[in-house]
Amino acid sequence: MGSTLAQKVWADHTVLRGEAGGDDLLYVDLHLLHEVNTPAAFDGLRAAGRTVRRPELTVSTEDHNVPTTSPLDGFDDPAGRRQSVQLRDNSDAFGIPMYRRGDEEHGIVHVVGPEQGLVRPGMTAVCCDSHTTTLGAFGAIAFGIGTSQVEHVLATQTLWTRRPKDMAVNVTGALPAGTTAKDLVMALIAAIGTGGGQGHIIEYRGPAVEALSMEGRMTLCNMSVEAGSKAGLVAPDETTFAYLRTRPGMPQGAEWDAEVAYWTSLRTDPDARFDKEVTLDASAIRPYVSWGTNPAQSLPLDGRVPSPADFDTATQRAAAERALAYMDLKPGSRLTDIGIDTVFVGSCTNGRIEDLRAAAEVLRGRRVADGVRMLVVPGSAAVHRQAVDEGLDRVFTGAGADFRPIAGCSMCCGLNEDRLRSGQRAVSTSNRNFEGRQGKGSRTHIASPAVAAASAVAGRITAPTDL
Amino acid sequence: MEQFTVHVGTALPLRRSNVDTDQIIPARFVPYFSPTGQGNGLFGDWRDDPSFPANLPQYQGATVLVAGNEFATGSSRESAVWALQKSGFRAVVAASFGDIFRENALMRGLLPVVLPSDAVERLWELTEADPTTPVTVDLELRQVRFAGRTETFRINEGARDRLLRGADTISDTLRHEAEISAHERRRRPLLPTTTRSAS
Numbered sequence: 031m032g033s034t035l036a037q038k039v040w041a042d043h044t045v046l047r048g049e050a051g052g053d054d055l056l057y058v059d060l061h062l063l064h065e066v067n068t069p070a071a072f073d074g075l076r077a078a079g080r081t082v083r084r085p086e087l088t089v090s091t092e093d094h095n096v097p098t099t100s101p102l103d104g105f106d107d108p109a110g111r112r113q114s115v116q117l118r119d120n121s122d123a124f125g126i127p128m129y130r131r132g133d134e135e136h137g138i139v140h141v142v143g144p145e146q147g148l149v150r151p152g153m154t155a156v157c158c159d160s161h162t163t164t165l166g167a168f169g170a171i172a173f174g175i176g177t178s179q180v181e182h183v184l185a186t187q188t189l190w191t192r193r194p195k196d197m198a199v200n201v202t203g204a205l206p207a208g209t210t211a212k213d214l215v216m217a218l219i220a221a222i223g224t225g226g227g228q229g230h231i232i233e234y235r236g237p238a239v240e241a242l243s244m245e246g247r248m249t250l251c252n253m254s255v256e257a258g259s260k261a262g263l264v265a266p267d268e269t270t271f272a273y274l275r276t277r278p279g280m281p282q283g284a285e286w287d288a289e290v291a292y293w294t295s296l297r298t299d300p301d302a303r304f305d306k307e308v309t310l311d312a313s314a315i316r317p318y319v320s321w322g323t324n325p326a327q328s329l330p331l332d333g334r335v336p337s338p339a340d341f342d343t344a345t346q347r348a349a350a351e352r353a354l355a356y357m358d359l360k361p362g363s364r365l366t367d368i369g370i371d372t373v374f375v376g377s378c379t380n381g382r383i384e385d386l387r388a389a390a391e392v393l394r395g396r397r398v399a400d401g402v403r404m405l406v407v408p409g410s411a412a413v414h415r416q417a418v419d420e421g422l423d424r425v426f427t428g429a430g431a432d433f434r435p436i437a438g439c440s441m442c443c444g445l446n447e448d449r450l451r452s453g454q455r456a457v458s459t460s461n462r463n464f465e466g467r468q469g470k471g472s473r474t475h476i477a478s479p480a481v482a483a484a485s486a487v488a489g490r491i492t493a494p495t496d497l
Numbered sequence: 498m499e500q501f502t503v504h505v506g507t508a509l510p511l512r513r514s515n516v517d518t519d520q521i522i523p524a525r526f527v528p529y530f531s532p533t534g535q536g537n538g539l540f541g542d543w544r545d546d547p548s549f550p551a552n553l554p555q556y557q558g559a560t561v562l563v564a565g566n567e568f569a570t571g572s573s574r575e576s577a578v579w580a581l582q583k584s585g586f587r588a589v590v591a592a593s594f595g596d597i598f599r600e601n602a603l604m605r606g607l608l609p610v611v612l613p614s615d616a617v618e619r620l621w622e623l624t625e626a627d628p629t630t631p632v633t634v635d636l637e638l639r640q641v642r643f644a645g646r647t648e649t650f651r652i653n654e655g656a657r658d659r660l661l662r663g664a665d666t667i668s669d670t671l672r673h674e675a676e677i678s679a680h681e682r683r684r685r686p687l688l689p690t691t692t693r694s695a696s
């Protein structure tokens with residue numbers, strides 16, 4: 031029997047195979063760090079008198095706490111500032127390269143790794159952040175870890191972890207015009223639930239996946255974790271190689287050809303077996319928006335707010351009831367009747383250039399509705415430069431949106447100065463609509479950049495085609 | 498890490514599913530919080546509700562948290578584990594867990610136990626009716642025992658062994674230095690390094 035792509039990459043990195051029921055010891059090719067979940071890991075290293083085994087396979091960036099208004103201080107939270115300073119000090123002390131606010135390589139950790147050419151097919155990558163799954167877009171195995179595991183990887187460049195099962199998500203057909211990777215992944219999670227991928231690595235396959243750009247594949251893999259899966263990946267192909275070709279530090283000439291030959295070999299064998307398979311018809315997917323407080327509580331935009339009675343199990347009914355109360359929504363009302371006061375375009379899900387282009391496309395010649403605040407935050411300094419080169423900054427500011435000069439997580443996570451006040455309601459291109467995610471009492475509807483921009487113009491949840 | 502063999506305590510019933518780590522410890526508490534420092538923030542936003550189980554006097558002192566399915570999904574923040582440990586919890590029983598939380602908990606010595614939904618339901622009923630109900634979590638026998646009922650659970654053997662010994666995982670791993678070095682010699686030569694362009 032053949033192997034899946036994930037099995038091949040896993041086997042290539044297995045230092046020690048776990049006994050039955052035990053963990054494998056996995057080698058880590060790339061370890062990314064950010065400021066929030068790392069201070070205790072460095073404290074632990076220091077306390078034990080340990081060093082970082084492979085600083086040249088490690089890189090850090092400051093993204094969660096940092097203000098995105100300017101490269102200068104600007105913190106409104108002293109603990110946030112302290113964590114940035116700690117990461118800078120720890121990176122210096124342990125010889126780890128760092129992308130700082132204001133550097134040309136700086137940005138959200140999951141955006142800059144690929145941009146800097148550090149993520150390539152067949153690698154393993156980990157980071158102290160659940161959305162590390164983003165990097166699977168390159169045919170790598172990439173997943174989030176906690177602080178104790180960060181300390182372990184820093185000290186040993188390895189990680190004990192359970193070998194995941196294999197799940198195939200086959201996406202047939204083609205996404206209709208105006209429907210994006212974000213809608214695809216939201217439709218998938220709505221179908222399989224927040225635990226649908228639990229214990230598995232998802233391989234996304236099929237023509238609709240192959241047709242996605244690298245940006246789209248990153249959006250798709252980013253939200254793999256919202257389906258509960260360990261990781262998500264896409265087999266490398268010409269689209270992958272074309273993206274990598276332009277990245278810094280790539281091998282050239284015969285070495286490049288050798289790499290491409292190896293990357294091309296990274297495919298699931300025709301006779302490989304998946305533990306679980308799901309098929310989705312892309313042509314039936316429409317723009318999605320979340321109504322509840324987890325990403326599976328999402329529906330096509332032209333739907334209505336569900337009633338708890340619509341759900342099969344008591345658990346789902348109770349969860350829907352809680353979500354409706356928290357979100358202050360009435361069953362049966364149209365999703366497109368939900369008024370909003372904030373729109374956030376950005377994050378590691380949808381803060382890349384393609385996302386900013388999609389939002390700008392909708393905003394061109396239009397204005398953000400009175401009383402609505404729209405924030406556009408590039409995922410990296412490189413995305414910011416590109417947006418300015420293309421004149422997107424003028425589209426955003428001309429429409430009355432706040433286009434930020436510095437990259438960061440901004441309003442995705444409620445860890446910096448960009449927060450919703452209690453009771454405020456946002457359409458956000460981020461990945462989590464959890465209670466309080468964007469600030470205590472915040473209400474979040476996640477959607478694609480185009481839907482977010484259209485909603486900003488209309489002042490309520492709106493499809494671009496309805497403007 | 499904290500050693501775990503057999504623990505007997507009382508339980509806090511948390512009758513909710515999909516309790517993500519943003520609920521266990523909201524983001525704004527995280528930068529203030531370390532495993533050794535002050536502060537906590539456990540279930541920060543839900544504490545405003547006086548009827549929230551963790552606020553009720555009868556559950557103060559509980560050491561086993563009993564939650565529904567998909568407990569601690571979402572953000573990788575290990576502070577979710579630290580907050581539970583600092584509040585006195587030694588084990589969490591749930592119908593299913595977020596992967597990263599489960600691994601974080603195993604690294605720190607907070608035991609995550611998966612039991613079938615009907616056992617979770619029974620634990621909720623019992624501990625709601627009588628908050629003093631003793632619950633035994635036995636890692637040696639891989640059992641949870643309560644009110645005459647015995648539930649067995651599965652746990653990966655490497656983690657179980659480290660928990661039973663209270664081992665320092667890094668020291669354990671470094672005993673495999675030879676295998677790690679051998680792997681490093683086998684790595685493909687053209688893999689990227691981070692020192693190339695960064696400051």
Ligand code: SF4
Nearest residue numbers: 161377378439442443
């Ligand atoms: S943008 Fe949001 S989801 Fe992504 S890394 Fe930052 S906080 Fe996490």
